[in-house]
Amino acid sequence: MTGPSNDNAAGSSRLHHMLAPVFRILDAVTLAAFQISALLLLAITALYCMEIVMRYAFASPTLWSRDTITYLLCATLMLAAPQVARRNTHVAITILVDSLPGRIRGAVETTLALSTGLISGGVAWIAAQETARLMSSGILTLGTIAVPKWWIFLFIPVGFALVALQFLSLALDRSRLGHDRTQV
Template sequence: MQEKSGSLVEWVVPLAFIACAAWLTWHLPAFTLSWFPPQDPSQYDKLSALFGRIDVTPTMAGLFGGYADMVDWVALLLLPIFGYLGVRTVRRAPMEFESWKPLDRLAVFIGRLTMMLIVLLCSVMIYEVVLRYVFEAPTLWANELSLWLAGFVFLCAGLYAMQQRSHIRIFLLYDMLPRSLQRTCDCISTGLIVTFAFFLIYGGYGEAFDKFYRWETFGTAFDPPIPATLKPMVLLIMVLVAFQAVVNLVSDWNAEPVIHSAADDIDADEIERLKAAVGADDLDAPRGATQSNTPRKS
């Protein structure tokens, strides 16, 4: 029997993972300066000055002779722990796809992170609206933070959509083919995805590494490191999407052919809930009978 999804641990672990990831993302220059400091003195001074400006705990001394303090190291150690716990404890919801391999669990956990990032994104926007239009005291960071979170949501949602087989597909010709030719089409589409991911990483690695290494920021008052984080994230997500496409191909190889129709968009469970709410007799009554029973105005 499938374990029920939505338990408390499925909320706490992803939120803890997001908290550790957010702290590490903001303090990554500390680890760059400690482990791989720039050889160019001017670039080193620029990066150290940037970190001195954004450091949340400037009074804490760095450990092991570096810039990263105790909080940074704790976040670094807890991040993989929460990630492992999240992948192990995530549960498939009834409406989600039934494939459940290890990489599927990772994609679903990332999907859970994406859902919570959407909640955080909406919270930031509501906070900004209240401050701007009620108290007339807008923030300097809400707009850029919203863009930053939206970028992560967009990227991570793509991986979850791939695992759920909910990405855009055109089935007009695919459904007409025999199962053997459908497998051939699946191989071709998976090969194209893997090829695209390879050349995207091959062509974009240098730029992504350069932006990350010098910690390129957005150039605003808040000045978040959007280019330094989203560019490498694009490449990382594309690697995971390519692996997920291969996993989907293997998982669906022996699956029975599915004929798609307009009825696929109808949620039977939702219809049953509506019937229970308003009364099945009212929903099942013919339109003509309903109209005939309605008194006419003279």
């Protein structure tokens, strides 16, 4: 005879088994975005070092490095955020949730992951619409060297869409929630 908790566990296991390939693809895309983010951070560091040398050793600062660093920083942040969501290591004030009994805490964490996923999806949708508008209008940045604004904005809907999918995966499969919290 199976009880309600056994049925829930079996249903959760089936769901996990069905969604495992999707989660693997999502995690691979998220990891690739994170690795690109790390490379962009390396490029930012190299550009800062180059700018320091050009400015102080040769008294010839570049006109483009400050803008480029700013644009790369946007991409770096938006491509790293999904990995933070995947690992559930974002900044969170959890004193209330941590004080709840196990079953209630699980339900609250699932609800929070679901609502965060839906909100992030909404932000991705709005950002995608704005990016499409920028693409069709041809608006340029106001930097020293003007580039199409959508080149920079493109990372915002991509990043938020991946964050949304990661939080939704956390809500669908509680085993992905984990508690990889670092103590300060």
